[in-house]
Amino acid sequence: MDFDERLCRRDCRPGLAVTVDKRSIAEKAPRPERHVAVVVVGAGAAGVAAAIEAARAGVEVLLIDENPIDNDMMAMDVPLYFGQRMQPSVRNRALMMERVVETNPALAEAHEAGVDVQLGTYVWGAFVNGPTVRELPGPMLGLADARRSWLVGYDRLIVAAGARDVAMGFPGWERAGAMGANGAVSLLTRYRALGSQRMVIVGSGDLGLRTAALALESGVAVAGIVEVANTVRGDEAIARSLAGRGVPLYIAHTIREARGRVGEIDSVVLVQVDESLKPVAGSEREIACDTVCLALGLAPNVELLHLVGARLAFDSALGGWIPELNDQMQTSVPTVFAAGDCTGVHDAMLADPEIARTQGRLAGIAAAQSLGAATPPKIPLPHRGRGQGEGAVHTHWQTWLQSLINAGGLDVNICQCEEVTRRELVDVRPPRYLKWESPQMEARSLDTMLRDGPVNQDQIKRLTRAGMGPCQSRRCREQVGLLLAQAAATSIDRIPLPSFRPPIRPLPMNVLWPTDEPAAMREDWVSWFGIPTQFSPHWEAGMAIAEPTAQTRLILSDE
Amino acid sequence: MEQRKGAAVVIIGGGVTGLSAGWWLARSGVDVLVLEKNIVGWEASGRNGGGATHVYSPFGLEEQRLWPLMDELLGYPTEHQPYRIGVALSEAQLALARRWAEIGETRGFKWELLDRRQLKELVPIVGDNAIGGTYLHFGGHANPQRTVQAYAWALQDHGGRILQHTTVTGLTTRGGRVTAVETTQGTFGADTVIIAAGPQTGLFADMLGVFLPLAPARVEMIATEPLPLMRHGGVAGNGLYGRQTLRGNLVYGGGPHEWINVPDMATPDHPNTPLVRNLARRLAELLPGAAHLRVIRAWGGVAENTPDGLPVIDRLSSPDNVILATMSSVGFGLSPAAGKGISELVMHGRCLFADLSALALSRFADTPPDWRERAGWISTSASVAETAARGSR
Numbered sequence: 048m049d050f051d052e053r054l055c056r057r058d059c060r061p062g063l064a065v066t067v068d069k070r071s072i073a074e075k076a077p078r079p080e081r082h083v084a085v086v087v088v089g090a091g092a093a094g095v096a097a098a099i100e101a102a103r104a105g106v107e108v109l110l111i112d113e114n115p116i117d118n119d120m121m122a123m124d125v126p127l128y129f130g131q132r133m134q135p136s137v138r139n140r141a142l143m144m145e146r147v148v149e150t151n152p153a154l155a156e157a158h159e160a161g162v163d164v165q166l167g168t169y170v171w172g173a174f175v176n177g178p179t180v181r182e183l184p185g186p187m188l189g190l191a192d193a194r195r196s197w198l199v200g201y202d203r204l205i206v207a208a209g210a211r212d213v214a215m216g217f218p219g220w221e222r223a224g225a226m227g228a229n230g231a232v233s234l235l236t237r238y239r240a241l242g243s244q245r246m247v248i249v250g251s252g253d254l255g256l257r258t259a260a261l262a263l264e265s266g267v268a269v270a271g272i273v274e275v276a277n278t279v280r281g282d283e284a285i286a287r288s289l290a291g292r293g294v295p296l297y298i299a300h301t302i303r304e305a306r307g308r309v310g311e312i313d314s315v316v317l318v319q320v321d322e323s324l325k326p327v328a329g330s331e332r333e334i335a336c337d338t339v340c341l342a343l344g345l346a347p348n349v350e351l352l353h354l355v356g357a358r359l360a361f362d363s364a365l366g367g368w369i370p371e372l373n374d375q376m377q378t379s380v381p382t383v384f385a386a387g388d389c390t391g392v393h394d395a396m397l398a399d400p401e402i403a404r405t406q407g408r409l410a411g412i413a414a415a416q417s418l419g420a421a422t423p424p425k426i427p428l429p430h431r432g433r434g435q436g437e438g439a440v441h442t443h444w445q446t447w448l449q450s451l452i453n454a455g456g457l458d459v460n461i462c463q464c465e466e467v468t469r470r471e472l473v474d475v476r477p478p479r480y481l482k483w484e485s486p487q488m489e490a491r492s493l494d495t496m497l498r499d500g501p502v503n504q505d506q507i508k509r510l511t512r513a514g515m516g517p518c519q520s521r522r523c524r525e526q527v528g529l530l531l532a533q534a535a536a537t538s539i540d541r542i543p544l545p546s547f548r549p550p551i552r553p554l555p556m557n558v559l560w561p562t563d564e565p566a567a568m569r570e571d572w573v574s575w576f577g578i579p580t581q582f583s584p585h586w587e588a589g590m591a592i593a594e595p596t597a598q599t600r601l602i603l604s605d606e
Numbered sequence: 607m608e609q610r611k612g613a614a615v616v617i618i619g620g621g622v623t624g625l626s627a628g629w630w631l632a633r634s635g636v637d638v639l640v641l642e643k644n645i646v647g648w649e650a651s652g653r654n655g656g657g658a659t660h661v662y663s664p665f666g667l668e669e670q671r672l673w674p675l676m677d678e679l680l681g682y683p684t685e686h687q688p689y690r691i692g693v694a695l696s697e698a699q700l701a702l703a704r705r706w707a708e709i710g711e712t713r714g715f716k717w718e719l720l721d722r723r724q725l726k727e728l729v730p731i732v733g734d735n736a737i738g739g740t741y742l743h744f745g746g747h748a749n750p751q752r753t754v755q756a757y758a759w760a761l762q763d764h765g766g767r768i769l770q771h772t773t774v775t776g777l778t779t780r781g782g783r784v785t786a787v788e789t790t791q792g793t794f795g796a797d798t799v800i801i802a803a804g805p806q807t808g809l810f811a812d813m814l815g816v817f818l819p820l821a822p823a824r825v826e827m828i829a830t831e832p833l834p835l836m837r838h839g840g841v842a843g844n845g846l847y848g849r850q851t852l853r854g855n856l857v858y859g860g861g862p863h864e865w866i867n868v869p870d871m872a873t874p875d876h877p878n879t880p881l882v883r884n885l886a887r888r889l890a891e892l893l894p895g896a897a898h899l900r901v902i903r904a905w906g907g908v909a910e911n912t913p914d915g916l917p918v919i920d921r922l923s924s925p926d927n928v929i930l931a932t933m934s935s936v937g938f939g940l941s942p943a944a945g946k947g948i949s950e951l952v953m954h955g956r957c958l959f960a961d962l963s964a965l966a967l968s969r970f971a972d973t974p975p976d977w978r979e980r981a982g983w984i985s986t987s988a989s990v991a992e993t994a995a996r997g998s999r
Binding site: 066067068069070071072073074075076077172174177178179180181182183187189196198354465477478480481483485486487488491499500501503506509510512515516517519548549550553554555556557559560561564568571572573574575576578580581582583584585 | 645652660662663664680681682683685706709712751752755759760763768770771823824830831842845846847852853859860861862863864865866867874875876877878879880881882883884886887888889890896897898899900901902903904905908911914915916934935936964979980981982983985986987
């Protein structure tokens, strides 16, 4: 029989024959096209500081940032909730590259320090060996730009991936102009390309107040700040200053709907809520605006940390799932460090970028030290602030969600990509396009599923499709979790972290595909295992199906 | 250990094979209990290509007969769609596609050979690199995630029970029979036990002193954003299996697997690797008109294989009330028929609609214990490390 028997070429007993299954990944795993001692993901305050410290300690550093993000990606609300409020200038890559560099002076400092800075580069995956992946030559990241993807190996990874807006639906939130505060801030500060004239800001925490102040400074009118709670949640001084500049504050209000021409927001209808979060009859107020900016709070970007296997823990005050870290900003995976908003966001960090910067410096120094670089002076660990507003932010988010449900109902999309409503989610309906009706299905719901086990967001996702669209659940992940927790009468921290899978940026096939595929990958490729007898007709011994390249040896008996 | 209410038939494993068997038993009035360590269909049963075209199998004819009926029989949607189209980019690929078709023809099914123009009419996103294809008027595909849940719910509707988050830890044997199944949630008495535990099926066989050669491997798939529905979603070729879903996503897998070890009852990790790039390339070659589509997700799963890649569906002689059921990595599509066959094995002592002798465990009676190493069905990195460790002792 024809099978491949080679001599073992590694450090084992000489002469020992090792049979290799040519259909398997053995000896075909990709080599990264480049290897760098330290890779830093994210060139915000934390990431740049980390890169500079590591480089100053004498280590080779690659700093990657996806800004400027291409228009098509922005249009999908990836990675931030941009809400179609980009000015057409974001299509001008050269201009946006200029602005991204010019608005982040620390990048020049990093360059001076010897950091290799790569902008406009997406990080779409992280790959490490583990119990069921043993063939990789080492840990590596998947990178891509608008044209191609490639792999970069690393000794140490520092994740400074920032945070993402938590969104919540209301009637009309599918229209252009519903967006997130971090998305608005990014367009205002990095790109100077926010296409809003007049915005209503939802949420009066520090995030909302600071976004309002920034908008005013940038010449965007702020038609109001809406807060479901009975008081302003954020910094009183900023709130007073905003009031002094004529920004109305709508306390104990929620959103009833956004209205406008087809696909656009021309106004938003607010309604006052009572102590039980029910709308107060006759209290509706329509406010002209082109943008509804959701500043409810931020969720740390932990996708990469999850992919490398770093342990995450739930801390509501800091935005939800965050990496477990030691005082060196090191995760449970010794080669991976984290810094900045992705390690947990609190209000003090919004006020003072020095906190993220200090975290970054710590991570950069620790990463360099772990590679044997000289020991620099110790930096005190910045203390963690009180959180996003008072107490657990998820309780506040639940208040918002309840008020929005009371004002807008259950027949509102919770997942825009897949057009799944809140009602369809809690009823665990199959998607509408199946047009499925049966008494058995009618009898099933989240309640009946709870008899079989605790609520699991991934399971509900598979059945309803909420979270399965091109935005990769960035707009719905938290609100789906919150609604499921509410409907299941459990707390959100008891729902297991919904999974993240690569690519964590939606990339076209003709960008993601490798141009450096090894010959063996093509020659030995089969659709399934390449076992000749696997698909052979049971009634005809000689008619084995074999894919064109299959030449597998079968071991059925001891010959 | 707490004694819990057992069942006439206790099924270890809430994957597609165990659930289908349990459903067929429950609808025949048999008292069944399914024990699942996690959530039903959480592993390879719910993460696969969804293909339902296995006419070569002893279960093949029944598979083809049952699938169009499954939505109605279960009362829940499976998203089953009939027909398959094979796309060939080379003469070798066309020959392979034809052989699949011709096997169907020998069983009485119709098919057509397509030239490039005919292929493009059916599948507008194929490119000029396609030389032709096959149009099978049989076979099909379904949604694995929806189908496993449908089996589970339908099983319950017929009075069967499912315990999720319940890991089986042992089997109580008395008088040549397994009398109870020990779990993390207590002990359950059983008259008959079906072991359909995927990659862990072999570990249970070990507990009973029976050698079931199984090699688990990790495999990967990718999913794109949706595109408008094609006339038939069951389009595959170029070394890929998969389909366009009824939502419009292209969902495809294929290429090299990684042999792994599953040493205990814990759910094995199934991460993705950079292979997702190679999958994207193969898919863009297969369907160049969709090369601009974005890959929005990838996933992995663990599938187990016997040495000849064929199922083991067999009642043990000792203990004589245990049925082993592994579909050897090809379980989803065949599940309606395989579950029915297993249920008949329980109720009638044999499968009434097919001869399962080719799936007997006895064919591995002489398989050497180191068969995986000999076949190379191991991680070479692992084998080197383990060999080195052995050598140092």
